[in-house]
Amino acid sequence: MELAWYREHRMIVRLLAVVIPLLAAAGLYLIPDVVAKSAAALVLVLIVVAAASTGDRLSGMIAAVSAAVGFDFFLIQPYLTLRIDSAEDVELAVLLLLVGGAVSELASWGIRQSASATEQSGFVRGALESAALAAGSADEADALPRIAEAIGKVLRIEGITFEYGDHDAGAGVIQPDGTLRYQGKVLDVALAGLPHHPYAYTALPVARNGGQVGYFKISTPNQDIRPTREQLQVAVLLAGQWSLRVQAPRARGH
Incomplete structure (x- = not known):
């Protein structure tokens, strides 16, 4: 898709990124009995994706903030x-703000990295599915494996799983900035690769209220996997969408 027009008219695109989510929220306010609150949130996420698909990251972030404000003002009591x-x-x-920001970043990253329109379309579809899952369209038990699969596609790794509780002290830990802390050191994964000893693994933590609820376990035994820092940042964004959804085992009744 040719994005030259959007690059030449960024101010217009950014203005629309402010206005359209607010107008959409106002329209949904007029039909409260037709569209459920969760469905309204997904409609606003779609608008955020549309803004991010222009290739302008700032437009996507502006749309995410505008969508969250419009959702609060028009669709949450007191109206x-x-x-x-x-x-x-x-x-x-x-959650809407986090999902909107994450989807915006995912869509922008997908467009920058994709080599063809087909790849771009597939990546945005994956981002939308992840956003829908995080917004509550699936049970936690069903959705987490699908999010793990989405993270695996970003990192080009199979067999990622979600584990409740804390990771082992010796595990590599992906940081929010896309770096990796392993054995007390911050590593450049693009150069050193993920831990690949037979019993080593990499953890992508999911935290809530200051504590770790669980983590996505990334095992790459005897494999030289070297994702870029940008790939790890996208994985962090995907995992972060669950910071308000995943419950600790005790809270889940286990």
């Missing part, structure tokens, strides 16, 4: 105010 009384609604609004 037509930015006040939120329900803790559940606070989590939903924050």
